[in-house]
Amino acid sequence: xxxxxxxxxxxxxxxxxxxxxxxxxxxxxxxxxxxxxxxxxxxxxxxxxxxxxxxxxxxxxxxxxxxxxxxxxxxxxxxxxxxxxxxxxxxxxxxxxxxxxxxxxxxxxxxxxxxxxxxxxxxxxxxxxxxxxxxxxxxxxxxxxxxxxxxxxxxxxxxxxxxxxxxxxxxxxxxxxxxxxxxxxxxxxxxxxxxxxxxxxxxxxxxxxxxxxxxxxxxxxxxxxxxxxxxxxxxxxxxxxxxxxxxxxxxxxxxxxx
Amino acid sequence: xxxxxxxxxxxxxxxxxxxxxxxxxxxxxxxxxxxxxxxxxxxxxxxxxxxxxxxxxxxxxxxxxxxxxxxxxxxxxxxxxxxxxxxxxxxxxxxxxxxxxxxxxxxxxxxxxxxxxxxxxxxxxxxxxxxxxxxxxxxxxxxxxxxxxxxxxxxxxxxxxxxxxxxxxxxxxxxxxxxxxxxxxxxxxxxxxxxxxxxxxxxxxxxxxxxxxxxxxxxxxxxxxxxxxxxxxxxxxxxxxxxxxxxxxxxxxxxxxxxxxxxxxxxxxxxxxxxxxxxxxxxxxxxxxxxxxxxxxxxxxxxxxxxxxxxxxxxxxxxxxxxxxxxxxxxxxxxxxxxxxxxxxxxxxxxxxxxxxxxxxxxxxxxxxxxxxxxxxxxxxxxxxxxxxxxxxxxxxxxxxxxxxxxxxxxxxxxxxxxxxxxxxxxxxxxxxxxxxxxxxxxxxxxxxxxxxxxxxxxxxxxxxxxxxxxxxxxxxxxxxxxxxxxxxxxxxxxxxxxxxxxxxxxxxxxxxxxxxxxxxxxxx
Numbered sequence: 001x002x003x004x005x006x007x008x009x010x011x012x013x014x015x016x017x018x019x020x021x022x023x024x025x026x027x028x029x030x031x032x033x034x035x036x037x038x039x040x041x042x043x044x045x046x047x048x049x050x051x052x053x054x055x056x057x058x059x060x061x062x063x064x065x066x067x068x069x070x071x072x073x074x075x076x077x078x079x080x081x082x083x084x085x086x087x088x089x090x091x092x093x094x095x096x097x098x099x100x101x102x103x104x105x106x107x108x109x110x111x112x113x114x115x116x117x118x119x120x121x122x123x124x125x126x127x128x129x130x131x132x133x134x135x136x137x138x139x140x141x142x143x144x145x146x147x148x149x150x151x152x153x154x155x156x157x158x159x160x161x162x163x164x165x166x167x168x169x170x171x172x173x174x175x176x177x178x179x180x181x182x183x184x185x186x187x188x189x190x191x192x193x194x195x196x197x198x199x200x201x202x203x204x205x206x207x208x209x210x211x212x213x214x215x216x217x218x219x220x221x222x223x224x225x226x227x228x229x230x231x232x233x234x235x236x237x238x239x240x241x242x243x244x245x246x247x248x249x250x251x252x253x254x255x256x257x258x
Numbered sequence: 259x260x261x262x263x264x265x266x267x268x269x270x271x272x273x274x275x276x277x278x279x280x281x282x283x284x285x286x287x288x289x290x291x292x293x294x295x296x297x298x299x300x301x302x303x304x305x306x307x308x309x310x311x312x313x314x315x316x317x318x319x320x321x322x323x324x325x326x327x328x329x330x331x332x333x334x335x336x337x338x339x340x341x342x343x344x345x346x347x348x349x350x351x352x353x354x355x356x357x358x359x360x361x362x363x364x365x366x367x368x369x370x371x372x373x374x375x376x377x378x379x380x381x382x383x384x385x386x387x388x389x390x391x392x393x394x395x396x397x398x399x400x401x402x403x404x405x406x407x408x409x410x411x412x413x414x415x416x417x418x419x420x421x422x423x424x425x426x427x428x429x430x431x432x433x434x435x436x437x438x439x440x441x442x443x444x445x446x447x448x449x450x451x452x453x454x455x456x457x458x459x460x461x462x463x464x465x466x467x468x469x470x471x472x473x474x475x476x477x478x479x480x481x482x483x484x485x486x487x488x489x490x491x492x493x494x495x496x497x498x499x500x501x502x503x504x505x506x507x508x509x510x511x512x513x514x515x516x517x518x519x520x521x522x523x524x525x526x527x528x529x530x531x532x533x534x535x536x537x538x539x540x541x542x543x544x545x546x547x548x549x550x551x552x553x554x555x556x557x558x559x560x561x562x563x564x565x566x567x568x569x570x571x572x573x574x575x576x577x578x579x580x581x582x583x584x585x586x587x588x589x590x591x592x593x594x595x596x597x598x599x600x601x602x603x604x605x606x607x608x609x610x611x612x613x614x615x616x617x618x619x620x621x622x623x624x625x626x627x628x629x630x631x632x633x634x635x636x637x638x639x640x641x642x643x644x645x646x647x648x649x650x651x652x653x654x655x656x657x658x659x660x661x662x663x664x665x666x667x668x669x670x671x672x673x674x675x676x677x678x679x680x681x682x683x684x685x686x687x688x689x690x691x692x693x694x695x696x697x698x699x700x701x702x703x704x705x706x707x708x709x710x711x712x713x714x715x716x717x718x719x720x721x722x723x724x725x726x727x728x729x730x731x732x733x734x735x736x737x738x739x740x741x742x743x744x745x746x747x748x749x750x751x752x753x754x755x756x757x758x759x760x761x762x763x764x765x766x767x768x769x770x771x772x773x774x775x776x777x778x779x780x781x782x783x
Binding site: 075083242243 | 371374491510
């Protein structure tokens with residue numbers, strides 16, 4: 001690992017992305033939809049995973065997202081500073097059928113602005129939009145939704161039948177315009193999404209990718225290689241100059257790399 | 259909320275957090291609670307503004323707590339960019355081989371953090387820092403050691419890195435003072451003996467016993483070369499406090515529930531026939547947490563229950579980890595603009611930083627080495643800077659006019675000083691000020707911008723009464739603050755507590771934490 005120039009191995013740039021939002025708004029589902037659709041349709045659930053990785057291709061670049069879920073530590077406001085550390089992107093999720101979840105999302109945005117990297121790209125995602133739209137009027141389901149539509153949305157709020165059939169606009173508690181206005185004012189990307197149908201999911205990650213200042217990341221990684229100081233470290237990946245603890249022949253279980 | 263757990267862990271110090279991660283990994287339902295709004299308890303890493311706040315709340319000492327602090331001096335002004343500092347309440351280095359690093363790797367926590375090799379280790383003698391050879395190779399390079407002395411030193415190092423337990427040299431000498439052993443059995447000079455005692459063997463005082471010290475020398479010698487020239491690693495962002503967050507996240511991804519910043523109102527012990535023997539009431543948490551087992555730091559349980567807890571200390575017969583009983587540690591955190599000159603190996607030219615080496619270095623002041631300093635205790639100096647992301651880097655400060663560019667590395671250094679003590683009552687500022695002044699005198703380009711002096715008081719160790727303890731009520735012995743050894747000790751304590759808890763819960767799971775068998779979650783594409 002020692003001298004590999006930042007991200008040179010596969011020309012992809014590693015980007016740490018953190019998820020935030022109230023419990024049960026569908027954070028994990030959004031990620032599962034994004035991650036498992038692309039390459040691994042039968043991927044196991046995230047439970048027990050440190051973070052998930054997924055590549056995102058743009059015309060001129062490839063990003064490798066390292067996506068961190070809250071692991072429930074947001075529930076009692078017990079997220080560690082380590083969680084925000086070096087995150088270059090964040091997706092703050094709320095539930096369009098629950099007004100209070102947008103308020104919560106706003107407080108997470110504040111928290112990010114206080115704790116996180118000042119250049120962080122933040123996207124606001126109004127999830128569960130499938131609950132408030134007639135299914136036939138979905139604006140062109142994203143390619144992500146092609147394969148399976150099964151019970152992916154594990155955290156769907158109990159008591160609400162997700163299979164609405166007709167457009168239950170009355171379930172909507174957060175008007176699109178209101179959230180859009182807030183996002184514009186706060187400088188956030190904004191999407192309404194459905195982890196269940198896949199609507200808007202790929203778009204979020206693609207738009208974030210476009211907005212990430214890749215050159216900045218590369219530049220700071222390079223300077224890290226030289227003097228050991230860096231403004232950014234891509235998630236938990238090895239920083240230039242750092243010691244890789246697991247790269248060690250003395251450790252029997254890791255010995256076989258062949 | 260589902261409020262019934264297999265085990266409630268109270269306190270997010272290092273041993274508690276390692277144990278919580280292992281227990282969650284073993285499939286137990288874990289709740290992990292800390293009354294502080296930050297992770298890490300006595301081993302926390304704080305930003306500078308948090309540290310100032312911490313110091314303000316500890317300006318009066320609360321003798322109620324088993325471990326308590328008394329701030330003796332706090333700078334009135336806080337440097338700019340306080341959030342870009344990561345300052346450890348318990349600065350430590352990580353031995354490259356040992357129980358702690360094994361836990362970090364086998365738990366998968368390694369991937370949450372970054373590490374570098376510690377830079378030079380030095381000893382203060384004759385009014386200057388002299389670099390300590392950390393490997394046999396570097397002894398050959400050291401031109402300051404006379405040839406005869408080199409041979410003796412090599413003979414000792416070969417002895418100490420081998421299986422010395424049954425060697426004739428050691429017979430009958432196990433409890434001799436290490437100092438005497440070095441000089442009489444290996445004819446080493448006073449100077450070399452001091453180097454060995456206070457750096458390689460990390461003794462705090464003169465007169466520590468030979469067997470204990472030899473074990474520490476051996477683990478130090480064997481650690482060198484695993485990741486590079488130094489036997490020690492330093493963690494990014496303040497070290498152990500950051501690694502604690504990694505262990506807690508590991509526990510959370512395995513289902514652990516985290517509640518920080520809620521005062522522990524009460525810990526109730528129910529009758530033995532109750533399925534959930536324990537109940538923990540937290541402020542602003544409506545549901546009482548219940549469990550069949552409690553694992554806690556001493557600080558987190560009510561005074562009245564402390565005598566009934568089962569102390570889970572790692573086996574004190576494990577050689578090298580024998581605790582010398584300290585009653586307090588005087589500590590200083592200072593921040594300087596400008597970079598402290600790291601000592602370089604005596605007789606060689608200034609060495610460039612090698613791959614993976616940090617800008618941190620460690621120096622030991624043996625007892626009596628500094629005019630005006632202690633004649634009985636050693637003082638350990640550890641530095642941290644932008645190289646481990648512990649302080650703002652020079653570039654990010656460049657726009658601030660009053661900072662002069664004095665170094666091509668970076669421009670802020672954090673200085674940690676710690677002095678272990680057998681007695682209480684003195685002022686940390688009186689004790690450590692001469693050392694700080696000495697360091698700054700030899701680095702005239704450095705300008706002091708912040709200082710905090712405080713005393714960490716440790717509890718008098720209770721003799722475990724075997725009689726009336728409550729089953730499944732486990733409490734960690736306090737961690738001996740020690741720059742070299744505390745993380746390994748934390749890991750041993752955590753492992754002991756893990757097995758006690760598994761046994762106590764009578765868990766039917768297959769019970770592999772990460773000591774029995776490491777299986778990292780492999781989710782890479």
